[in-house]
Amino acid sequence: MKQFTNIKGIIFDYGGTIDTNGKHWAEVLWSRYKELNIPVSKEDFKKAYVHGERTLALNPMIKPSHDFYDVLLIKAKIQIEYLIEQGLLPISVLTNSYPEEIAKGCYDFAKEVVNNSLFVVKRLAITYKLVLVSNFYGNINKVLENFGLLCSFKSVIESAVVGVRKPDPAIFTLGVHELGIEAHETVVIGDSFSKDIIPAKTAGCHTIWLKGEGWGESTDDSVPDAIITDLTQLIDLL
Template identity: 30%
Template sequence: MTTISALLFDFGGTLDGPAHWLDRFLASYRAGGVEISRTELDPAFDHATRTGYGATRIVARFGLTDLVRFLVGHQFEYLRKGGPEQIRATLEDSGAGGRHRLVEAVTNSFVRETSAGLAHSREVVGPLKSRFKLGVVSNFYGNLDRVLEEAKLDRFFTAVADSSRVGIFKPDVGIFEAAVKKIQCPPGSVAMIGDSIGKDCAPARKLGMRTVWLCTEPRGVEDSGAADVTIRSIDEVARIQW
């Protein structure tokens, strides 16, 4: 078996904390007093994500807080205009000032949790740099390099493949090929670590990479057939016997 010489990490839900962004936004909304279900928030989350992908020229200069505030603002606008009736009523009754305060509350809650996740990953990833070349492959907004720099993680990574910069989004194998090219290792010597079977493990396996599934809750069970290794915490990466 080929020796693993490089590790590629997903970002959202992997390096920044053990939960999908939708679940973290949901928790932040509820902490801010907005009673909403995951199903109700999902279309607003998707709308804001697509808006962000289409606004790379603006978003590219954002750090984490400005990015999250941008996304939450677009989520709120979607919910205010097309969300469930009780959510529309809540947001309308709160007025512009109240909505602004809610946006800030949701943003600050999300950023606090994300920052804690990134700080923890810094402790995990740092020691790996002496053993492996490291990279990040993420569906992101064109500002991933800035977010990594803010979190003091940038110095660990040889390659950063941000979909909005590369012009290719997971699960297209092209974004993984771009990362492998930057990291200058053959695919068979690279392992991909991510929280999605469909977007991380399956496409990486098509290129001959080893795959590690970070299986977190509270998400639906996925077919783990595309994962060579399943872990429950990013801390386990250092203990994998390659």
């Protein structure tokens, strides 16, 4: 495994990295759908998921005061409403309970993963400056605070706040600026090949790809400087 030298700062992605250890959030949600035996196909679920993400991108439904459970509940409600409206989910005595059950299960999963990630983040914060760069809804500070992560980061760059979204490399350049170092002294850690690894490389940073259960994007293992399959591997790598 590659060893990194002359690194002074680390940029972390949040969603899919710190909170799921490389598992795409669509897959986390779909796993919960299956646990609850919600009678929809994966293809129909994908339609609902995409619809939900587009809806949240266009409408400021998530407020700065919302924690991560609130985010998941809003997402689940949008998805279930879409599936019903499209005739893809039959209404039953259980239908009204689905959003809360989805949100609860996914929140518990994320909380358990974050507890493990917290050890890694705090360990690295002893040696390196840390910045978080995330495509999020304007409430990432509340989410980080809720999970005990906020104090570990020198700064947080959130797309809804700065007006730049991944995969624009400029958002990583903002992260490097907040670290107060050069891009070649920075390593970016993220789960998305297209939204983290490619733009971070374009910005001049080193990259570590947390390669997990993705969602069908085209990838190339030769692009990142290193590949890990578990966030804890960062401790030996860095």
